[in-house]
Amino acid sequence: MLLDTNDDIRIEVISGLAERKDERVLETIIKELKKGVIFDEIIIAAGNAGSKELLPILNELLNEFRDERIIDKINESIKKIKENVCE
Template sequence: TAIESTAQRCKKNPIYSPKIVEQSQITAFDKSTNVRRATAFAISVINDKATIPLLINLLKDPNGDVRNWAAFAININKYDNSDIRDCFVEMLQDKNEEVRIEAIIGLSYRKDKRVLSVLCDELKKNTVYDDIIEAAGELGDKTLLPVLDTMLYKFDDNEIITSAIDKLKRS
């Protein structure tokens, strides 16, 4: 889409950032799922707090890909406010796994303890994403130490697990 193309240009030259913000005011509300998803992607490339209300709106989109890209844009730009956190808490129950993972990561990096039980459940699954293990370390809740210790014997790649454990022990 045109907005994705503009975002790619913005990576090379930030002078295009205001154009993305301007276009996003329209495209974030487009009837096309692809356009809304492209908008969330494009917003992820820039770091402009003026896009936060648009991203919050996109977090509530009926399409999972749109919600996922909106959450990614918020996380990559490290935006934070109570509305974002509240949306992320709602997204912990999302049927789309990628959306749920972004919400877990977002709340963990913001040290929001409302993610603790869902994060703990994710860590106990047979397949655990590296991002989830890193999020456990970022949350800073030492009650996760026994779960991470158990994971040391369950998985082959222990470097990320050990790093998360060390981070928790220092918190």
């Protein structure tokens, strides 16, 4: 299901596993964040996963986007991960 060609199904599975902080989803999130087209839900899932492993990629994305809405989502995910790491 993580490799499903249907975007809706794949994103739903990724989001669900990220909310449960299932580490099996981290590699998939990393791959999704490195694609040419990144869905908002993947950025949110990165924050929900809460892994500091995702911070460098999210920080890189901040430099790639000009859309304030997307930048806000990336910053929210970064903040969420940092809060999770400090717990």
